[in-house]
Amino acid sequence: MKAVIVEKLQQLEDYVAFIDNYKVGVTELSEDDVVRSALERNVQLALETVLDICQMIIAEENMQRPETHSEAVEILAKNDVLDAAFAERLAPALGFRNILVHKYEDIDLQKLHDFLQRTADFETFSQQIAQYLKKKQ
Numbered sequence: 001m002k003a004v005i006v007e008k009l010q011q012l013e014d015y016v017a018f019i020d021n022y023k024v025g026v027t028e029l030s031e032d033d034v035v036r037s038a039l040e041r042n043v044q045l046a047l048e049t050v051l052d053i054c055q056m057i058i059a060e061e062n063m064q065r066p067e068t069h070s071e072a073v074e075i076l077a078k079n080d081v082l083d084a085a086f087a088e089r090l091a092p093a094l095g096f097r098n099i100l101v102h103k104y105e106d107i108d109l110q111k112l113h114d115f116l117q118r119t120a121d122f123e124t125f126s127q128q129i130a131q132y133l134k135k136k137q
Helices: 002-021 026-031 033-060 069-078 084-102 109-116 120-135
Strands: none
Touching (some): 002 033, 026 033, 033 120
16 A cells, blocks of 8 residues: 555645746636647546545545545544644635536636645645654554
8 A cells, every 4th residue: 555655645736836936927827729638537536536646545544434525635634644733724625626527516716726725735635644654664
């Protein structure tokens, strides 16, 4: 499991690097469909990677099964894998993933722009997962 999670953390780093390379405003997001689509896709992949990692740890540690994607992050916080305050801030992001994947509603470009400014949350997630893996050795 550890090797797979380490690989997924590297993928997450790659997605975040892509996102960070495009510092665009709401206007550019609305005018450039190619850039917007690429950013949406990398955000989706980053969020799915976070979810995959959460679910792998939950399964490996025989933790309570989450009923929602957001709950996966909360379960890791309850089991001291993630910091509780950080998990509370990260959990709603997984709901944004559902909007990107399923198009439940039109994507609010301001919300997308705001989300693009929060890539540090992915780095914090990676650091906390790396600390968890280190403890498991």
